[in-house]
């Protein structure tokens with residue numbers, strides 16, 4: 001019943017999202033300043049709200065749902081989310097769903113949604129209350145270095161205080177004083193260091209407030225905020241056997257962190273690395289890679305870019321060819337990071353080449369750019385899109 005009700009609402013997602021935010025801000029004007037809808041395009045707001053609810057719908061009945069909601073609640077501490085905010089959001093969400101669903105929103109559907117929402121909110125609050133003792137809701141982090149690589153790329157080195165506990169491959173959400181009310185997720189681009197600093201690799205997204213602020217308007221001395229680290233991408237307790245790492249664009253960041261960890265462990269088995277970039281100028285971290293190669297002699301790196309003047313996606317085609325020329329995929333553990341479309345495509349090809357699905361590790365990343373054009377209902381019915389994966393343990397409203 002929950003799914004049926006939501007399916008009707010989803011077809012009028014934009015309308016429901018507009019109604020939701022208007023209702024929420026109208027009825028809770030005192031707490032609405034942090035993310036007034038006018039600050040962000042509706043389409044993107046709609047995508048985030050519905051990606052989050054869709055994720056919950058997809059996991060209904062799945063034993064992983066409570067853990068997912070607890071992680072979401074723990075992460076929402078950075079918004080200072082209190083029980084009264086959950087109640088306000090629930091009231092507005094149900095009002096918006098009822099409005100969008102029209103006659104399909106029966107008393108039974110409403111009752112089922114009320115019950116489901118209160119269980120979800122309680123589980124999230126439980127997650128918030130169960131955060132490790134002493135864990136702050138966010139970390140302050142000073143920018144100690146800001147390196148630009150062309151107009152659209154930067155690597156920032158931050159010093160969080162207190163020290164941020166994390167494992168190689170994890171990510172954090174970032175808030176910036178010049179992008180009010182926005183939290184965005186970035187993978188940490190280094191294995192834990194003795195001095196506690198962390199690197200974030202940022203590719204500017206056109207119209208993206210956070211990536212633009214981080215690339216263009218951030219300087220040493222600026223103070224950012226970081227959420228608790230999250231994500232399940234990891235080498236595991238004792239990696240063994242041949243390993244393949246595939247990175248596209250700034251997806252290089254978590255791969256670099258994992259490779260640094262391997263180098264620290266003096267890993268000696270075969271390690272392949274494919275670095276894919278939209279052009280040669282985006283192979284921005286070659287000196288670090290060379291240094292890594294000298295610490296990890298078993299590392300074999302292939303750089304892949306499109307032919308000069310060709311579409312950036314040609315790099316993905318070239319990668320596929322290169323992957324096809326390699327063998328022994330059933331024995332390789334594969335680690336993957338990059339744009340969501342890239343990861344989906346590569347995963348499919350790897351499985352076709354014989355790689356074991358259970359040995360392919362990646363953290364899905366929600367889109368940071370504008371979403372696709374909303375579907376018309378006919379298109380929706382004929383070709384219902386696969387919901388975009390949203391990992392709320394990390395990715396934020």
Ligand SMILES: NC(=O)C1=CN([C@@H]2O[C@H](COP(=O)(O)OP(=O)(O)OC[C@H]3O[C@@H](n4cnc5c(N)ncnc54)[C@H](O)[C@@H]3O)[C@@H](O)[C@H]2O)C=CC1
Pocket residue numbers: 186187203204248249250251252253254276277278279282312313314315316317336337338339340341342343345362363364365366368
């Ligand atoms: N943990 C993770 O998985 C991480 C993911 N990312 C994501 O990686 C992306 C990096 O963005 P940029 O550095 O600007 O990369 P980009 O847009 O320059 O893309 C790099 C290459 O990826 C391939 N590619 C891009 N979109 C594709 C698609 N839809 N289908 C197939 N291949 C595609 C192309 O070959 C392109 O040359 C962002 O979406 C970011 O969210 C970034 C860091 C960590």
